[in-house]
Amino acid sequence: ITDLKVLGGYVGVDAFAPFPYQKLDIGNGMMKDDQFGIGDIFAEATLSWHGKQWDAGVGYGIWMPTGDYDDNGAVHSGKGFWGHMLTAGGTYYFDQEKSWSLSLLNRYEINMENDELDITPGQVWTLEWGAAKTLAKVIDVGLIGYYQVQTTSDSGAGSSRAKDHVVGIGPEVSVAFPKLTLFTSLRYAYEVDAHDRPQGHMMNLTITKRF
Numbered sequence: 001i002t003d004l005k006v007l008g009g010y011v012g013v014d015a016f017a018p019f020p021y022q023k024l025d026i027g028n029g030m031m032k033d034d035q036f037g038i039g040d041i042f043a044e045a046t047l048s049w050h051g052k053q054w055d056a057g058v059g060y061g062i063w064m065p066t067g068d069y070d071d072n073g074a075v076h077s078g079k080g081f082w083g084h085m086l087t088a089g090g091t092y093y094f095d096q097e098k099s100w101s102l103s104l105l106n107r108y109e110i111n112m113e114n115d116e117l118d119i120t121p122g123q124v125w126t127l128e129w130g131a132a133k134t135l136a137k138v139i140d141v142g143l144i145g146y147y148q149v150q151t152t153s154d155s156g157a158g159s160s161r162a163k164d165h166v167v168g169i170g171p172e173v174s175v176a177f178p179k180l181t182l183f184t185s186l187r188y189a190y191e192v193d194a195h196d197r198p199q200g201h202m203m204n205l206t207i208t209k210r211f
Helices: none
Strands: 009-016 021-026 031-036 041-050 054-064 083-093 100-111 124-135 139-150 165-177 182-195 201-209
Antiparallel strands (some): 139 165
């Protein structure tokens, strides 16, 4: 986050590189696959605003097809296509000490063509939420959830007209290391509902370094 302001908001940039492990098991072993590798790198520009008991931000980012992708496999570390993502969200703090919070985050993804398959995946909207309590000033514990839905159908020869969705919920623990300007979080989500896509469990370990 820089000191530069546009429309009253602070200009920021961020990027991350995921390292996903995926395991798929369908029909009691009829189809099994797993993979670990580097995923698609994401880079983003943001604007953020801050009040006494709230924070808000918007962003525009690009997914780059840097991850491992093989159209013969059932799971992939990368998606095999470029994508644009628009983000808007905010956090409200219920007390002046900012120890209780509720966050909402919207993401809208516009996907480009997968050259390996000659298919353009449909657009996707994701709503994430989280409720947290701060302990000892550097530890947050809480509950998170997400709802993701495909808003447009895939296009291209042989593409599916289905529009999938998934709902997940679970706990999260976050720890800040102020002297190192380092932040880490661990979250687990159990997918309670899914349609036209796999349903399972997701665990995310995120490490963030500020510069």
